[in-house]
Amino acid sequence: MKEINRILAIYDQLDHSHRKVALATVVYVEGSAYRRPGARMLVSDDGRWEGAISGGCLEGDALRKARQVMLNGKPMVVRYDTMDDEANSLGVGLGCNGIIDVFIEPIDTADPVNPITLLREFSRVRDRRVIATICRKTPGIDLREGSRFVLTGQQTDEIPAWLRPDMERVMEVGKPLTTTIWLVGGAVDVFIERMDSGIELVIFGAGYDTIPLTRLATEIGWRVTVTEDCIAHLAPKRFPQATCLLYADAEAITDKLSWTDRTAAVLMSHNYHYDLAVLTRLLSTDVPYIGLLGPRKRYEKMQAAWIKTGQFFSQQALRRVHSPIGLDLGAETPDEIALSILGEIKAFFSGRNAGFLTDKLGPIHERSPIDYQQVLD
Template sequence: MKEIKRILEVYNHLDLSQRKVALATVVYVQGSAYRRPGARMLVTDDGRWEGAISGGCLEGDALRKARQVMLDGQPMVVRYDTMDDDANSLGIGLGCNGIIDVFIEPIDPGEFRNPIRLLEEFVRLRDQRVIATVFRANAETGLCTGMRVVLTETATEEPPGWLRSDMVLCMATGKARTVRYEVTGQPVDVFIERIDPGIELIIFGAGYDTIPLTRLATEIGWSVTVTEDCIAHLAPKRFPQATCLLYADATTITEKLTLTDRTAAVLMSHNYNYDLAVLTRLIPTRVPYIGVLGPRKRYQKMQAEWERSAKGFAQSALNRVHSPIGLDVGAETPDEIALAILGEIKAFFSDRSGGFLRKKPGSIHARQAALHEQD
């Protein structure tokens, strides 16, 4: 989300009457690569770029290819084979051991459905959407290279029949796919990806230790709301990066917030009664992740109070509460604690364990062994 926003920011500051622009997108990866399918890089004809398609190894060559695309006005697919360092045509040892296809296309500012406009719509609406990009097609298919089909939860356009099932699957699983179809007897390569609006972090409490958590969360592109029942703690100068500062008491707070399946709530006010009141109101909501700062005994005390007052919650609801919060990284300082909290939240929403990658068997990413052909 942050990279997309930065690309849009740079694009919207360009004088498009004077500058030409191209967009490079990773559409296929076999084996290992620093960036996964969906990574983007905006390139201008004066040699500037924003975003990245690798760890810095491919950008120079992609820039040269993008200049040709902008000059000709025709898109191209560039394949980078980093399997063999000795035979690498780029003259550098990448060591990634992968094959990467990059789709580079010119951007026409006057085209209503150009990819930049679709990304702007996504950022504005903050919806979850699947975008299918045709990156290789013969003229006989009647499809244009660079054509895109969009599927959202409130879709008003219906994908073509040969594409719909894979787009629906991508929406459900979130896994990007590169698929080869046959249309009018001709091969068509399509990259299908789901883009998400990112995690929406709500921090209950505006103490000293919430400042680094707010800063780090916004640095990685999350939306951050800080809320408190003491307006003096919510001074904007303390949280310049926050998306929203909200003054509200614990009894009405859930009525003033928009809670989604991408919301992570973190309680760290250090006020037991406030945290108890907020948590009592959060558990019945749809928030998938609720973290409570403090020792395990503090949360156990809350559970005991619910039992005494006959406000006990089902175990399935309590399973959404993480207390103590954070990964076990030996955090001590507020900045380290913020890192541990963000690590756990990211692992939760990515459905990962948060362990050491060197102990994980196999690939650290789901691999696509070869270009998948539709049955």
């Protein structure tokens, strides 16, 4: 989300009466690459750019290709083969050992469904959606390159029947798909990606160690709400990066907050009774991740308190509680603890075990089992 929001911010700063703009999007990766499908870079005709499609090795050539696209108004797919450093046409040893396809398209500011408009809507709504982009087509197909179809939770008849099954599959599994679809009269290359809203972090407690957690979370693009039952702790000058500061007592807090499947709740007030009351309320919600700062015995004491008062929570509900919270990094300072907490939350929502990459067998990123057939070359 942070990269998308930066692209939107730079786009809004440009004088579109004098500047032309293009958008470069990674649509296919085979082997290793620094960025994955869906990575974007906005380019203006004065050489300004925001975002990235690689670790810095492809951007220069992509800028040159983008100028060509802006001049002739025709999108293109550019293939970068980094498998052989010695034969690399870019003149630098990339060392990525991969093939990357980048779709570069001009942005028509008068088009109400141009890609920037769609990114802006996603940033505003912050829902889960699938976007399918026509990257290339044979001459007999009555679609333009750059045409897009959007699948959300809302019913729509605008998605063609031949495309809907693949879009629904991507919505379900979350992995991007680049594929060739044969139709009457020809074929199209389509890039389909699921876009998820950024992680939303709700922090219960506004102590000194909440400050670096808020700062680091917002730095990586998460939305952060800090809430407390002491209004004096919620001074805006202490949390200038926070998205929201909310004053509420523990008994009413869950009535004032909303949750998504990308929300993480972190309890770090250092007040046992406040954390117990909040945790008790949170377990009756569907927030997917609950982290509790402090030693394991603190959480065990809370569980004993529930038994004593006759409160019961299912094992499924209790599995959402992470206590002690954080990865085992040897963290000691508030900043290091914040890093440990954010690392665990990111791993949780990514479905990873957060181990050392050096110990992982096979590639860093999952490989798509579907081959991208270059039938339109």
